[in-house]
Amino acid sequence: MATIQTETAKPARASLLYDPKIRGYAYQIGLLAVVGFLLYSAADNAITNLRAQKIASGFGFWDNAAGFDINQKLIPFSASGSTYGQAFLVGLLNTLLVASIGIVLSTFLGFFIGVSRLSSNWVLSKLAMIYVEVIRNLPLLLQLFFWYNAVLKPLPDARNSIALPGSIFLNNRGLIMPNPIFAPAFQYVVIAFFIAVVLAIGFYTWSKRQQERTGRQFPNGTITLALLIGLPLLAYFASGRPLTFDLPQQGRFNLTGGMQVYPEFVALLIGLTTYTAGFIAEVVRAGILAVSRGQTEAANALGLRAGPTLKLVVIPQAMRVIIPPLTSNYLNLTKNSSLAVAIGYPDLVQVFTGTVLNQTGQAVEVVAITMAVYLTISLVTSFFMNIYNKRMALVER
Amino acid sequence: MTDATTENAPYAFVRREALEQQPAPASVAGPWAWIRANLFSGPINTLMTLVCVYIVVTTVPELVRFYLLDAVWTGAGRDACLADKIGRPVGACWAYVLDRYQYFTYGSYPVSQRWRVNIVFAMFAIGIVWLLWERAPQKKIGAFFFFVLLPIAAYVLLLGGANAEAFLRTLIIITIVLMALFLVLSFAPGLAEFWIGPAFLAVERSLPPWKRFQGQKMLILLALVVFGVMAMLAQSAGLPRVDTGLWGGIMVTLLIAAVGIVFSLPLGVVLALGRRSRLPIIQLLSVIFIEFVRGVPLITVLFMANTMLPLFVPQEYSPDRLLRPLVGVALFAAAYMAEVIRGGLQAIPKGQYEGAMSLGLGYWQMMRLIILPQALRIVIPGIVNTFIGLFKDTTLVAIVGIFDFLRTIEATLVDPTWATPTTRATGYAFAAIFYFLCCWGMSRYSISVEQRLAAGQKR
Numbered sequence: 125m126a127t128i129q130t131e132t133a134k135p136a137r138a139s140l141l142y143d144p145k146i147r148g149y150a151y152q153i154g155l156l157a158v159v160g161f162l163l164y165s166a167a168d169n170a171i172t173n174l175r176a177q178k179i180a181s182g183f184g185f186w187d188n189a190a191g192f193d194i195n196q197k198l199i200p201f202s203a204s205g206s207t208y209g210q211a212f213l214v215g216l217l218n219t220l221l222v223a224s225i226g227i228v229l230s231t232f233l234g235f236f237i238g239v240s241r242l243s244s245n246w247v248l249s250k251l252a253m254i255y256v257e258v259i260r261n262l263p264l265l266l267q268l269f270f271w272y273n274a275v276l277k278p279l280p281d282a283r284n285s286i287a288l289p290g291s292i293f294l295n296n297r298g299l300i301m302p303n304p305i306f307a308p309a310f311q312y313v314v315i316a317f318f319i320a321v322v323l324a325i326g327f328y329t330w331s332k333r334q335q336e337r338t339g340r341q342f343p344n345g346t347i348t349l350a351l352l353i354g355l356p357l358l359a360y361f362a363s364g365r366p367l368t369f370d371l372p373q374q375g376r377f378n379l380t381g382g383m384q385v386y387p388e389f390v391a392l393l394i395g396l397t398t399y400t401a402g403f404i405a406e407v408v409r410a411g412i413l414a415v416s417r418g419q420t421e422a423a424n425a426l427g428l429r430a431g432p433t434l435k436l437v438v439i440p441q442a443m444r445v446i447i448p449p450l451t452s453n454y455l456n457l458t459k460n461s462s463l464a465v466a467i468g469y470p471d472l473v474q475v476f477t478g479t480v481l482n483q484t485g486q487a488v489e490v491v492a493i494t495m496a497v498y499l500t501i502s503l504v505t506s507f508f509m510n511i512y513n514k515r516m517a518l519v520e521r
Numbered sequence: 522m523t524d525a526t527t528e529n530a531p532y533a534f535v536r537r538e539a540l541e542q543q544p545a546p547a548s549v550a551g552p553w554a555w556i557r558a559n560l561f562s563g564p565i566n567t568l569m570t571l572v573c574v575y576i577v578v579t580t581v582p583e584l585v586r587f588y589l590l591d592a593v594w595t596g597a598g599r600d601a602c603l604a605d606k607i608g609r610p611v612g613a614c615w616a617y618v619l620d621r622y623q624y625f626t627y628g629s630y631p632v633s634q635r636w637r638v639n640i641v642f643a644m645f646a647i648g649i650v651w652l653l654w655e656r657a658p659q660k661k662i663g664a665f666f667f668f669v670l671l672p673i674a675a676y677v678l679l680l681g682g683a684n685a686e687a688f689l690r691t692l693i694i695i696t697i698v699l700m701a702l703f704l705v706l707s708f709a710p711g712l713a714e715f716w717i718g719p720a721f722l723a724v725e726r727s728l729p730p731w732k733r734f735q736g737q738k739m740l741i742l743l744a745l746v747v748f749g750v751m752a753m754l755a756q757s758a759g760l761p762r763v764d765t766g767l768w769g770g771i772m773v774t775l776l777i778a779a780v781g782i783v784f785s786l787p788l789g790v791v792l793a794l795g796r797r798s799r800l801p802i803i804q805l806l807s808v809i810f811i812e813f814v815r816g817v818p819l820i821t822v823l824f825m826a827n828t829m830l831p832l833f834v835p836q837e838y839s840p841d842r843l844l845r846p847l848v849g850v851a852l853f854a855a856a857y858m859a860e861v862i863r864g865g866l867q868a869i870p871k872g873q874y875e876g877a878m879s880l881g882l883g884y885w886q887m888m889r890l891i892i893l894p895q896a897l898r899i900v901i902p903g904i905v906n907t908f909i910g911l912f913k914d915t916t917l918v919a920i921v922g923i924f925d926f927l928r929t930i931e932a933t934l935v936d937p938t939w940a941t942p943t944t945r946a947t948g949y950a951f952a953a954i955f956y957f958l959c960c961w962g963m964s965r966y967s968i969s970v971e972q973r974l975a976a977g978q979k980r
Contacts, residue, residue, distance in 0.1 A: 152802040159806060166833035173832045245566055246559050247573040261960035263913040266927060266952055273934075274945050459818035466920055477824050487828035495817045495825070502816035 170488060179485045186212075192479055194470045196386050208480050215475030216497060222389065222471065223458040226396040230457060231450075233397060234404025241409050252405065259402030264460055267399055272391035272467040279387075282378045291371045293379055299390060300372045303383035307366035316359030317352070324348040388469035392461065400457045407453060411446035412438065444516055451509035455502050462498075472497060587612040587943075588950060594619070602941040613947040617939040624933065625951075628769015628924050637678045637760070638772050644671055645775065653966060655973070665740050668783055670747050675776065677751055682762025686755055693748045700741050707733040765843035769924030771955070773843070777850055777915040777925065782908055784851040789858025790897075794888065796859065797866055807859070814856035819917050822849045827921045846918040854911045861903040865896035898974065905967035909960045927952055 140146050174181055186209045193203040198217040201210055240252035259267075277296060280286065285295040293300040324347075331342040360367070372382025415438050423433040464471035465478055472494060481490045548554055560570040591612030593602045600606045602614035618625075627635050648671050651663035673692065677685045706713050707730045710722060717725075725733045754760070768776075795807030814822065826849030831839045840848070869892055877887035897904070919928035930948045933939060 148800045152800050155803055155806065169835055170829075170832040173836060176836065240569075243569075244559055244562070245569055245573075247577075248569050251573050251576065257961065258957065261909075261957045261964065262953055263916040263927070263956055265916040265919070266949065266956060269927075269931070270949050274949055462818040462820045463917070463920075465820060473818070473820055473824075477821065481824075481828065487832065491821060491825045491829055495813075495821050498818055498821065499813065499816040 174488075177485070181486065181489070183489055185480075185484045185486055185489075188484075190480075191483070194475060196389060196470055208484070211480055212472070212476050212493070215470060215472040218469070218475075219458075219461055219464075219471040219473075222392055222396065222464070222469070223461050226393055226400065226457050226461065227454050229393070229397040230400040230404055230453075233401035234453075235408050237401060237405035238408025238412070241405060242412055256402050256405050259399055260406070264395065264399050265463055265466055268391060268395040268463055268467050271395045272387065276387040276391050285374065285379060287374075291369075291382075293372055293374070293382075295379075296387065297384065298387040299385040300379050300382045301385065302369035302371050303381065305368045305370055307368070309363040309366035312363040313356050313359045313366070317356045320351045320355035323355070324351045327351070386469070388464070388467050391467055392464050392469045392471075395463075396457055396460060399460070400453055403453050403456070404450065407446055407449045408442075410449075411442035411444075414445040415441045440516075447509065447513050447516060451506060451513075454509075455505055458501055458505070459498060587946070596620075599937070599939050599941050599944075602939070602943060611941070611943055613950060614939070614941055614943050615947060617933070617941075617944050617947055618951045620939070621933050624770060625926060625929050626771045628773060628929055629767040630763060630769070630772065631767065634681075634761070634763055636758075637681070637763075640754075641671075641675050641678050642772075642775075644674055645779065659739075661736065662739055662743060666743065666747075668786075670744060671779070672783055674747060674751060675779075678754075678760065679768070679772075679776075680762065680765070681760035685762075686760060689748060689752055689755065693745070693752060696741055696745050696748060700738070700745065703734050703738050703741065707731065707738075710734075765841050768843065770929045771926045773918075773923060774912075774915050774926040777847060777918060777923075778908075778912045780847050781850045781854045781911045781915070785854035785858045785907075785911070786904070788851070788855035789862050790893065792855060792859035793862035793866060796863055811856045811859050814853055815860070819849075819853050819914050820920060822853050823917060823921045825849065843923060846921055846923055850911070850915065850918070853914075854907065857907050857910070858904065861900050861907055862896065864903065865898075865900035866892065868899050869896050901974070902967040902971045905963055905970070909963050912959060912963070913956065926955065 171181075187207050189204075190201075190206050190208050190211045191203055192211075194201055194211065194214050196218060197214045198221065199210070199214060200206075201214050237252045237255060240248050241256065243249050243252075276298075279294060279296040282295050282297055285293040285300070287293055291302050327347060328344060331344055335341055370381050370383075372379045419437055419441065420433055423437040428436065461471055462473040465474040468474065477490055477494050481487060484490065544550070548557075561567045589612070591610050593607070593611055593614050593616050596602060596614075596616035597620070601616050602611055604611045623632075623635075627638055630638060644666075648663065648667035651657050652660065652667055657663060677689050710725050710733060713725075714722060792807050792811055795803050796811060798804050798807070823846050826845040830845050830848065834840065873891055873895065874887065877891040882890065915925055916927045919925050919931070924932070930952050934945055934948055
């Protein structure tokens with residue numbers, strides 16, 4: 125009896141060379157080796173070069189005396205008594221200051237221009253278009269030079285300051301404004317403000333619930349505004365007006381007193397705001413166009429007027445499209461604030477990568493710290509924006 | 522009593538012919554109605570219109586007066602542009618721009634050697650037109666010209682010197698050897714068996730000898746012509762070394778932009794492929810590089826290139842001062858390019874990958890022949906947008922001491938020869954016109970490409 129050979133032929137084992145798994149490992153090990161070698165040789169060369177140039181390494185310089193002054197500072201800083209670490213903090217705070225104000229202002233300006241471009245008003249939409257095209261197609265550095273060198277520098281000197289209403293003076297040293305002086309009793313005003321915020325939120329929640337139950341609407345906006353302004357104002361007068369202003373005085377040669385806003389800051393703020401607003405305007409326009417016309421028509425068919433249609437139907441849907449690119453524009457603004465170095469605004473890059481680097485020569489540490497700061501800002505911002513984005517995103521099955 | 526029918530009732534009136542069409546009332550049609558509907562439809566709209574008109578009326582005539590009517594067009598020094606010297610109000614001092622345009626174009630590049638820059642400019646223009654003009658023939662050769670020959674020619678011609686000439690001689694020898702190799706292969710295609718797939722080889726075999734490997738031979742021939750012309754120029758006129766410290770102006774701006782474009786595109790493709798790779802280490806390294814570079818400002822990258830790059834290489838190989846920001850800009854642009862290209866790769870349907878794999882193509886064949894051509898086509902607008910950003914960002918190299926176009930303008934502003942109250946406004950206007958034309962042109966081009974690509978999807 126013949127036995128049937130059922131043994132199936134094993135596939136011939138392919139050469140290891142053609143095994144995708146093995147190949148993958150080989151590629152990765154090779155790449156790791158190359159990167160490792162590059163890093164190692166870079167570090168090795170850096171050590172040799174630094175030793176040859178007699179430059180110290182490590183972060184010991186952090187506590188050394190700085191020996192230079194910074195004109196705009198949010199924390200106390202002086203040439204004689206402050207360290208490089210404090211200089212770093214001053215620069216970081218200045219960066220955060222200009223970036224945060226710039227983000228708020230450019231959002232408002234950008235939304236206004238973006239909506240204007242879609243306006244049925246021909247003149248308005250054409251002007252908005254020209255603004256966007258011009259701003260977006262010119263380098264930011266040129267715009268900063270323009271604001272700083274061509275607009276703010278030629279202003280008259282301190283003796284011939286331009287007096288604006290409200291004891292504000294404008295000259296080539298910047299904007300001199302009344303300096304608010306807070307008496308200790310001002311804390312009551314602050315407390316009153318926070319109470320107003322809590323009350324406003326409470327009222328909003330209550331009125332929303334009422335509306336859902338009974339359909340009755342409340343003038344939310346007016347009441348919130350009244351709370352937020354009225355309560356602190358009440359506290360202000362009740363505690364005996366604890367806020368006075370140090371007004372700038374026009375002397376013979378100079379202005380004395382007041383709070384000085386430096387022209388570098390003003391130029392950087394104007395430049396960053398107008399530049400980023402041009403980009404935000406396009407983001408907003410794209411977002412609104414992404415909401416189909418049917419949505420507006422359906423809202424009209426339901427009897428909603430133009431205001432509620434925009435507020436309740438179009439904008440919530442447009443926000444989904446707007447938020448991700450808006451985030452990256454906020455990050456760009458923060459990163460672009462580093463152009464401050466070109467016009468001498470003491471931001472992180474100007475103070476730390478400029479002056480401190482030149483004084484200590486410790487390029488590796490200084491540049492690494494600066495980059496780490498911007499990376500952290502980027503990652504933290506995108507983290508929070510992602511959370512917000514997730515809340516706004518369409519919930520699908 | 523008769524019936525009061527229409528026939529016999531004398532007072533009845535029946536219209537027997539159609540009325541002449543009446544024009545629509547003035548309140549719903551015509552220019553006045555349009556103006557009312559679009560400009561003055563409500564109080565807010567009216568206010569907006571008035572504000573806009575006020576802005577236009579106050580700025581536009583002022584700009585025209587300053588930059589055209591009151592402008593000074595000729596003159597040799599600051600006296601030509603001073604109001605009290607020529608006795609009339611003075612606007613923009615265009616005489617200054619006309620006087621200094623050579624400096625704005627070439628920087629301090631020696632006058633006797635500027636023809637070299639002009640040749641590179643001309644080659645750049647040819648390459649741009651070749652690649653961007655939709656109906657230009659032989660796009661592949663054009664790409665080779667722009668991405669390979671132009672950088673080599675720019676290096677040899679702009680820098681010059683003994684090293685560059687030796688480099689050129691080596692290149693000529695290599696191209697001649699390659700030419701000979703392909704001539705041999707044309708007559709004996711069997712020799713190429715170990716390197717070209719059998720299917721491709723069969724195609725080549727079916728052709729007469731002089732038509733085999735035509736693509737490669739054309740590229741080599743073009744390279745040989747370009748190198749030969751350069752060598753002849755070097756022979757006859759000489760190419761003395763011009764130090765990069767003397768370079769400046771539009772030349773440097775275009776150089777940085779071109780280097781950024783030429784290197785960021787392939788690097789971006791590699792990084793994008795790496796980020797989508799299934800090999801974890803390759804993916805991780807790509808993600809780290811991309812996210813790191815995108816998370817920091819360009820200035821810090823430039824500072825890093827400027828101060829740290831010389832530390833990372835042995836002292837004797839310390840990179841040139843112009844080379845450092847070039848490396849920084851190229852790496853920076855590559856990270857942004859990678860994200861754009863990744864978007865294109867993600868937009869390719871999975872079926873394309875599966876189809877390519879089912880045909881038995883390997884990873885690189887699949888990417889090169891199926892995926893990348895489609896993916897890159899989709900993201901052309903994004904790529905051009907990155908180029909626009911890159912072009913604007915080239916101004917930042919001024920901060921690390923390179924004399925780009927903007928910096929040359931700044932430099933002439935402190936020069937007493939042309940120190941007048943209106944020089945600065947003129948210089949900035951000139952820079953603005955230059956940058957605007959370049960960036961706006963690029964964005965127009967990308968829009969036209971977008972429309973052409975969308976033509977197939979239109980219903």
